[in-house]
Amino acid sequence: MQYLVSVIDDRTASATDDELAAIDGFNERIQADGSWVFAGGLAAPSSATVIDNRDGAAVFTDGPFVESKEYLAGFWVLEAPDLDVALRLAAEGSRACHRRVEVRPFL
Amino acid sequence: MSEVSDAITQAHHEEWARVVAALTRRFGDLDIAEEAAAEAFATAVEKWPADGVPPNPGAWLTTTANRRAIDRLRRENKRPDKQKEAQMSYDVPSEPLGAIDDPRLRLIFTCCHPALAMEARIALTLRMVGGLTVPEIARAFLAQESTVGQRITRAKGKIKAARIPYRVPSAEDLPGRVSGVLAVLFLVFNEGYLATAADTDPVRHELTAEAIRLTRLIRGLLPNDGETAGLLALMLLTESRRTARVSAHGELVTLDEQDRGSWDGELIAQGHQLVRERLATGMAPGRYQLLAAINAVHTSARDVRDTDWSQIVALYDQLVRLDPSPIVILNRAIAVAELDGPDVALGIVDRLEDKLETYHAFHATRADLLRRLGRSKQSRAAYDKAIELAGNTAETAYLTRRRDQLG
Numbered sequence: 001m002q003y004l005v006s007v008i009d010d011r012t013a014s015a016t017d018d019e020l021a022a023i024d025g026f027n028e029r030i031q032a033d034g035s036w037v038f039a040g041g042l043a044a045p046s047s048a049t050v051i052d053n054r055d056g057a058a059v060f061t062d063g064p065f066v067e068s069k070e071y072l073a074g075f076w077v078l079e080a081p082d083l084d085v086a087l088r089l090a091a092e093g094s095r096a097c098h099r100r101v102e103v104r105p106f107l
Numbered sequence: 108m109s110e111v112s113d114a115i116t117q118a119h120h121e122e123w124a125r126v127v128a129a130l131t132r133r134f135g136d137l138d139i140a141e142e143a144a145a146e147a148f149a150t151a152v153e154k155w156p157a158d159g160v161p162p163n164p165g166a167w168l169t170t171t172a173n174r175r176a177i178d179r180l181r182r183e184n185k186r187p188d189k190q191k192e193a194q195m196s197y198d199v200p201s202e203p204l205g206a207i208d209d210p211r212l213r214l215i216f217t218c219c220h221p222a223l224a225m226e227a228r229i230a231l232t233l234r235m236v237g238g239l240t241v242p243e244i245a246r247a248f249l250a251q252e253s254t255v256g257q258r259i260t261r262a263k264g265k266i267k268a269a270r271i272p273y274r275v276p277s278a279e280d281l282p283g284r285v286s287g288v289l290a291v292l293f294l295v296f297n298e299g300y301l302a303t304a305a306d307t308d309p310v311r312h313e314l315t316a317e318a319i320r321l322t323r324l325i326r327g328l329l330p331n332d333g334e335t336a337g338l339l340a341l342m343l344l345t346e347s348r349r350t351a352r353v354s355a356h357g358e359l360v361t362l363d364e365q366d367r368g369s370w371d372g373e374l375i376a377q378g379h380q381l382v383r384e385r386l387a388t389g390m391a392p393g394r395y396q397l398l399a400a401i402n403a404v405h406t407s408a409r410d411v412r413d414t415d416w417s418q419i420v421a422l423y424d425q426l427v428r429l430d431p432s433p434i435v436i437l438n439r440a441i442a443v444a445e446l447d448g449p450d451v452a453l454g455i456v457d458r459l460e461d462k463l464e465t466y467h468a469f470h471a472t473r474a475d476l477l478r479r480l481g482r483s484k485q486s487r488a489a490y491d492k493a494i495e496l497a498g499n500t501a502e503t504a505y506l507t508r509r510r511d512q513l514g
Binding site (some may be wrong): 001077081082084086087103104105107 | 220224268269270271272276277280
């Protein structure tokens, strides 16, 4: 079972050196125990482009699909047997990156 | 006939959670478990009057529910539905069987998982563990049936989609999880004890009884957990005064005016026993244990004049250190009024105005203190405010009489 752990932030690339080191440490640990699937940080929503090609004539629009003060700043995809394990890992991730995180299961 | 329907009612009360829990464990799916359990009870209603009550109703119900669940899965599995197949083959891995490995307890912890909203936890616990119907839960919490139904459906959906495990949490998670379960049971009890609706009975015994039953269950399985013992003692001692608390005219009777002879001595004895057990451990008491101890002091006094108010204030002092919330401070002030006089208490209460302005008990307490100080005009205004904010019918009747008695 895979879970998306979204990092919620109102700034981009704002992690301090200490936070980056803690994130690296957390990543290494979950890579070692097999929970790590993928992770990454994302550029600011101002860098987003929305594409609508539903009619076969692609329209490109500058900016994110939804404006909000806080947004997805990065994420982990984790492998966990159940929500309790995912929550425990996400809690460690939140502590490491010093941001709030949201956990959602993949379908 | 009535013997059979009594047996079915009793089986529903005693066996519902066990049947649902056994099926949840086997099929790993709350929906299947609940539907099959409901079908098994429907079959009992149909068959027991003709065939007689089986010697072991719980086993009969579990077997019947298991067959119904398998029938249902076979029917549904004819459709090419991969997920359903996966669920059927999904077997709960066996975990070490400890003292607390009880299927009903697993069910309570699943329904009270911290990833579910508090309202959903309460509704789901009453439905899956307590066996209450959706209309019963809706009535108890003054919600629309459709809202309660949605809450339960959504909570079950989250349990399945997010894969909330059906198990008692691991030792490291247990203390945190138990407190969530106890909070749900305390809310259920309180709603029963002081129903908030203008159009319901002021006391809803079915809710207090259910909360006590479930807390006893947890107590039986976690006998060394202090706060579980404390909450059970608190509920028993509160429940012991239930019939004395509302007059024949449906008016609230306050502690000082209650007929102490009509308190339930058996419940008091059980509550006192639990409080003594906790004291004997010498461990620092938590919130529920302190509230239970306060109730133990009240129920130890044969006459209100014998109440050991200094002991009660001392216990409230401990409680304020754990939980310095304005409501705790307000309740402490009520005891202070008995020990140091209403003027001292009023000084404490008046400082809470900012935080408790919309809480009826704040105004009711002020009204009573002002009355005792002979400040009738201010007392009347405070009673008016309390009556305006109170939701419980018995309490409104009491406050109205007190106001009208003012000189």
